[in-house]
Amino acid sequence: MRVVHPDHPLIDHKLTYLRDKRTDSPTFRRLAEELMTLLAYEATRDVRVEPFEIETPVAPTTGIKLSNPKPLIVPILRAGLGMLEGMVRLLPSAEVGFLGMQRDEETLAITTYANRLPADLSGRQVYALDPMLATGGSMADALRFLIERGADDITAVCLLAAPEGIARLEREMAGVLPPVTLVVGAIDEQLNEHGYIVPGLGDAGDRLYGVV
Numbered sequence: 001m002r003v004v005h006p007d008h009p010l011i012d013h014k015l016t017y018l019r020d021k022r023t024d025s026p027t028f029r030r031l032a033e034e035l036m037t038l039l040a041y042e043a044t045r046d047v048r049v050e051p052f053e054i055e056t057p058v059a060p061t062t063g064i065k066l067s068n069p070k071p072l073i074v075p076i077l078r079a080g081l082g083m084l085e086g087m088v089r090l091l092p093s094a095e096v097g098f099l100g101m102q103r104d105e106e107t108l109a110i111t112t113y114a115n116r117l118p119a120d121l122s123g124r125q126v127y128a129l130d131p132m133l134a135t136g137g138s139m140a141d142a143l144r145f146l147i148e149r150g151a152d153d154i155t156a157v158c159l160l161a162a163p164e165g166i167a168r169l170e171r172e173m174a175g176v177l178p179p180v181t182l183v184v185g186a187i188d189e190q191l192n193e194h195g196y197i198v199p200g201l202g203d204a205g206d207r208l209y210g211v212v
């Protein structure tokens, strides 16, 4: 698995405010979107393109445009929804599929409660969005789901990751095709005894949408 950790002061600046427990929900949502847009720049570095003939007012020239089928963006509900707008802003012609996953706060086991994806993802470039990679259980299940449906190019984008979550994805994705790329805004210190990222930002879904 290729891990990409872009080093940019604006990412660190926005992450600092996102982490701050005094940041209210509207500001948290705006920052999550802005961070996604910054990470999308790196995450889409290998987006598929093809030559495109145009004429400028001065001369004909060959540019590029996104290839078909267009990329598929998959936010992992709930918290991944907070990153969707930031990604769509850069890829407005992309399609969007949804995966709903919930982690049991006691056992840390994952349940998939919703799935609205094209049945056949073969030939698709897929971007899976989830702000938090903690134990890695949710993202590992999401990646397996996408691979089983034929996705042949997958990039996972997370705002924060724990080293334990990265190690788990590396273990579970070793030798699996297609190889997965992971783009992360920051790699934090560790998980605590409740499976929360330290220092982290708390529960991303609750901070975006409220405690339910």
Ligand SMILES: O=P(O)(O)OC[C@H]1O[C@H](OP(=O)(O)OP(=O)(O)O)[C@H](O)[C@@H]1O
Binding pocket: 076, 077, 078, 079, 080, 101, 102, 103, 104, 108, 110, 130, 131, 132, 133, 134, 135, 136, 137, 138, 139, 165, 195, 203, 204, 205, 206
């Ligand atoms: O790496 P893991 O240990 O699996 O933890 C990460 C998952 O936990 C959070 O989701 P949560 O289950 O809280 O659902 P929510 O987004 O609806 O709040 C987060 O958004 C990830 O999906």
Ligand SMILES: O=c1cc[nH]c(=O)[nH]1
Binding pocket: 079, 132, 134, 195, 196, 197, 198, 200, 201, 202, 203, 204, 205
């Ligand atoms: O720190 C964490 C871990 C899992 N899910 C979150 O929202 N935050």
Ligand SMILES: [Mg+2]
Binding pocket: 079, 203, 204, 205, 206
């Ligand atoms: Mg949550």
